[in-house]
Amino acid sequence: MEEYDIKKGYYYSKGDTWVHKEVDGAIRFGISDYAQKKLKSIIYLNLPEVGDSFQQDDSLGEVESKKSLSELICPVSGTVKTIHQEAVDEPGVLNRDPFGEGWILTLNCDCYQEDIKKLMDAAAYYDYIASREKK
């Protein structure tokens, strides 16, 4: 299997999005290294507005590359708190640094601990990727 960066301490959806609670309590959202490698050159993010609410597994927007369009699956239920405008202005940062400067938005989430139980940790996400790569 090709090498993919799968950060520990992050939780992953089946839509290849991640969520991570930062030190300051912010719940950040982004796409995985696997996702950005499959998409290749990311050119556009179609995102919701601050204040929009989503349930876990809802589509909250789209990420576009030159070749394809993918839905962004919301990993935890919540309300959009901030949008990372720098990523919107320069979406290529998601390819370069999907877990760092490539974060997409933050969410207010009241049920984070409950919702992440339904997500994959790093090990489970590795297995999930591996199962898809075999096909």
Add this chain to the structure above:
Amino acid sequence: MADYQLIVIGGGPGGYDAALRAADYGMKTALIEKRELGGTCVNRGCIPTKTILHSSEIYYDIVHGNEFGVKSSQTEIDLPTVFGRKKQVSKELRTGVAGLLDNKGVTVLQGIGTLLGQGKVQVSENGKNTIFTAEHIILAAGMVPFCPPIPGLDLEGIETSDTLLEGNNPNFNSLIIIGGGVIGLEMATFYHQLGKKIIVIEGMSRLLPNMDKEFGRSLEAILKRSGMTICTNSMVSKVERQENGYNVWFKTGEEEKFVSGERVLCALGRRPDTAELLGQGIELAMNKHQIKVNDRFETSIPNVYAIGDLSSKIQLAHVASVQGKVCVDLIAGKKPALDTKLIPICVYTVPEIATVGLDEETAKAAGIATATGKAVLNANGRNIIIEAPRSFVKIIAEHNTHQIIGAQIMCARAADFITEFTEAILFKHTAEDLLCIIRPHPSFEEGVTGAIENLCEKLKQ
């Protein structure tokens, strides 16, 4: 017996089309115009902006033509000629309108038209006032640019779209545009293509705030990448004169910032031109700043009607034109053949934008269960040929019936192929109906097929 069966005040598309329709029905008709025939559309709006945009597009394509094999070391833009041509095109269209009205026997009265009451109109010109009577009066006086009372917006030299389109003193290097709506963005496109530094300040969270959010968001990304500065969520608080132009202060969140530029364009909307329209003591029921009308365009004074920008929620030339015709149809007791409700709206940015019917948000707000098909046109041949910025087609259908209820297109020539969807919505075509159509290749329009296929897939879910 009245002087005329119909008097129309205002010679823009609404007014002249109403007058021509009345003449077709054999009604003795007069049209009053205080400025030039053709109104805002021909003289200060649609036609002038598209004329100058054509010039800037040519200039931009040549300057950036190297990779297309077009090499030019010294490309100049001659702004006096650009604006001179704009005047020429407007004049040609005005002459055409005058000819049509003359051929149909409409009396054109030059002067300020003022409603004095039911059946009575005054025309004022050079201090001379003449009163005419009419069985029916249509008010079609249009709109004028509006600058809200923000400190400094009344400083000398602050431009409106009217003044900027005059093209007097066109040589400046930077322009701050207050207002990220249609007018602001079309002017931004023109000056940006000429290489000017452009800053757009918009108070709402996105450009084109009254349209599908993807238009404004996508356009913002494109314009920023092309070098424009775009400030959204930014409310202008004051404008100051400074040595080389102006400082425009704005609040964004808790912060107050300013940007500097040689010129400032106030593109914050337009208001009905009612200043000289209503005589002393004449009051009409209003809907905020617009004249209130019913479904028959009747105002609160019997046999007095208002059409176009004066009364319409959507202020566009083709809306005014249709309303003028339908209003006269109704006056003449005929059943109108034209639909006044389904209005395509186009914005002449790069890429062009066109929309008709509902978008996802308005459909959701109306409680309609829908499916949306979308195609992003990265692989469209024509788009690749011209190296177009991000372009897309979105089509919305009612989930139960599969009937098309809306379409949004952001693509070169979008204005030229939105009508497929106006027709589809009007005649209740389904997604499957549109799937049957062969669209030419290579064309921008064939991108529609991908969106329809995606829509049909979504409707199966």
